[in-house]
Amino acid sequence: MTGIKQLLGKEVEIEISGKTFFTGLLIDAGLDILVLFDGEEYLYIPLMHLHNISERTIKSNEESIEKPTNKMPFQNDEESISYRKILNNAKGQFLEVFVTGNRSIHGYITSVLNDYIVFYSPVYKTIFISMQHLKWLIPYSSTLTPYTLSNTVLPVVPSNIPLSRSFEEQLKKYEGKLLVFDLGDNPNKVGLVNSVKNNIVNLTTAGGHTFFWKLIHLKTVHIP
Known part of the structure; x- marks a missing residue:
């Protein structure tokens, strides 16, 4: 096992663009995305934003992160993961995505095009997000919805806006x-x-x- 995959199953420390740092268990890694479990949530981080990753040194007064007991979202066990596969598998599921600054956007992906995604947010409505700027995404627990809104307020339906590929x-x-x-x-x-x-x-x-x-x-x- 070479590269980042030699850290699979280990606790790691990660730095990504914007001087943002994460600590968690490295659950999976593909050619262009990795999956981190921080003890509560799964974070899907495109590798284009990765600055460095290293195995975490756990100090005597620190607790290690227990392995998740629930199945990883968006995963097809027979296939290696990729950024585009994750985006397509995540369509229609509630997510928290981080793109700009320290603000997150809550909602769901309706379409995945060549270099951008279409995202529906109850706050901003339809947003076009450049794929190269999506820093990470976190899937919601299946029992939660953004802002605790009902599914009738957040219908998971494709956008009817005509879409270009780029x-x-x-x-x-x-x-x-x-x-x-x-x-x-x-x-x-x-x-x-x-x-x-x-x-x-x-x-x-x-x-x-x-x-x-x-x-x-x-x-x-x-x-x-």
């Missing part, structure tokens, strides 16, 4: 409309989309200022 092509459909990028964490990422071309989004803010945003650095988008 993130850029999808955004082109919203030229001339108001969009919110990255959950509005920056007021200069909220405004009227003038054009989407050559991986550049031309955006005019409420104050009338025009900004040109490189698409690769935009993480999420939703319609206000």
